[in-house]
Amino acid sequence: MLVTRPAYGLRVVVATDLSATSLPAIAAGVREARRRNVEITVIHCVDNDAEIEAARSAIARILIELACDAEIAVLHGPPLGSILRALDGVGADLLVLAARGYRGLLSTLLGSTTEALVQAAPCSVLVVRA
Secondary structure, three states: OOOOOOOOOOEEEEEEOOOOOHHHHHHHHHHOOOOOOOOOEEEEEEEEHHHHHHHHHHHHHHHHHHOOOEEEEEEEEEEEHHHHHHHHHOOEEEEEOOOOOOOOHHHHOOOOOHHHHHHHHOOOOEEEEE
């Protein structure tokens, strides 16, 4: 039996702040994971542990609407460092982000976290406009 490696990697990661502008990035990540026939992880970062369950539930509802079975990772800490560590931890081949999140008005082109992740991510990055 001949087993070949898929043309693409094995995991798509979507990082979201759960703002309305980040929802198209989740949908794009799901589409990309299906197209590549790979696993998907949705990441959200929180400031305190009290927010973890609410964030996990919100992501689960979105994934149900998209009919997607994905791993959910709610991380405690600043988004940039937390997301970069998670990318290394899961062996991400593609990171999907929204162009702007909650702090979109503070940046002229890309959100500051998105811009930093585009520069620092160890994998390819897909930036989705809302």
